[in-house]
Amino acid sequence: MIRIGAVSYLNTKPLIASLRDRLADRGQLTLNLPSRLADDLNEGRLDVALIPIIESFRTPGLRVISDAGIACRGPVWSVRLLSRVPIDQIRTLALDEGSRTSAAMVQVLLWERYGLRPQTVPLGMEQLPESVAADAILIIGDRAMHPEQGVYEQIWDLGDQWCRWTELPFVFAAWVARPGVDVSGLAEILQASRDDGLKAVQSIARREAARHGLTTEDLIDYFRVNLHYRLEAGELRAMELFRQKAAAIGLVRPADDDPGRPQGAAERFVE
Numbered sequence: 566m567i568r569i570g571a572v573s574y575l576n577t578k579p580l581i582a583s584l585r586d587r588l589a590d591r592g593q594l595t596l597n598l599p600s601r602l603a604d605d606l607n608e609g610r611l612d613v614a615l616i617p618i619i620e621s622f623r624t625p626g627l628r629v630i631s632d633a634g635i636a637c638r639g640p641v642w643s644v645r646l647l648s649r650v651p652i653d654q655i656r657t658l659a660l661d662e663g664s665r666t667s668a669a670m671v672q673v674l675l676w677e678r679y680g681l682r683p684q685t686v687p688l689g690m691e692q693l694p695e696s697v698a699a700d701a702i703l704i705i706g707d708r709a710m711h712p713e714q715g716v717y718e719q720i721w722d723l724g725d726q727w728c729r730w731t732e733l734p735f736v737f738a739a740w741v742a743r744p745g746v747d748v749s750g751l752a753e754i755l756q757a758s759r760d761d762g763l764k765a766v767q768s769i770a771r772r773e774a775a776r777h778g779l780t781t782e783d784l785i786d787y788f789r790v791n792l793h794y795r796l797e798a799g800e801l802r803a804m805e806l807f808r809q810k811a812a813a814i815g816l817v818r819p820a821d822d823d824p825g826r827p828q829g830a831a832e833r834f835v836e
């Protein structure tokens with residue numbers, strides 16, 4: 566039985582719509598925060614997981630096994646930087662404990678565009694953004710989808726900022742396997758579950774909206790317009806660029822240090 570982990574946020578519902586049924590007795594699915602999924606995969610508690618893409622650059626041997634993933638091609642809604650000061654004056658930055666990819670992406674953007682390397686502190690899952698003293702706060706996932714409570718000088722939608730700056734999409738997370746795990750047939754299951762989910766977006770949105778304090782229409786747009794669930798050629802170029810930029814500020818190793826480059830594996834899923 567393969568142990569599979571997926572992100573517990575709303576953004577993942579279309580990817581896992583029919584996953585438990587399609588896996589049947591081949592695999593067991595559990596849900597968790599993106600950062601915890603990466604730790605569980607690295608430490609052998611999971612075999613396959615939907616992990617923050619930056620983690621696939623950090624650990625040699627991890628393989629992207631599907632073209633299903635979480636990406637955006639413009640504003641993403643659920644990944645936001647709340648800044649109490651003008652962006653070019655950020656000196657301290659609180660990073661959502663659930664995040665690894667956006668935590669790196671915001672640092673890349675601040676460095677590339679403003680020459681800033683702010684001091685970072687964690688924002689715990691129980692901590693409210695308005696309760697921390699940092700100049701700016703990164704929040705992701707469901708808690709980033711509601712109107713902010715504090716008073717902020719500037720708010721960035723990080724999907725929008727990245728896509729406009731690079732003229733490329735952005736990839737947040739992908740299905741990744743640990744070395745040595747037999748994943749035969751799994752890519753097809755993950756892709757079919759994503760395709761089922763995209764067909765069922767309206768019913769997923771209807772089911773989830775009220776319990777998250779959102780409207781069905783907004784959630785349909787979130788799934789259909791904000792998020793992009795297929796890793797295509799543009800997404801792969803974006804992953805390469807993100808890796809390079811993150812390596813330039815020491816957040817990951819450069820691609821040519823890694824003989825098992827995950828992008829190599831991901832390319833197999835793209836025409």
Ligand SMILES: C=C(O[C@@H]1C=C(C(=O)O)C=C[C@H]1O)C(=O)O
Nearest residue numbers: 599617643664665666667706737
């Ligand atoms: C779009 C999002 O993508 C997520 C962001 C991640 C990260 O920053 O590490 C990881 C997985 C995704 O669930 C979101 O959570 O809002």
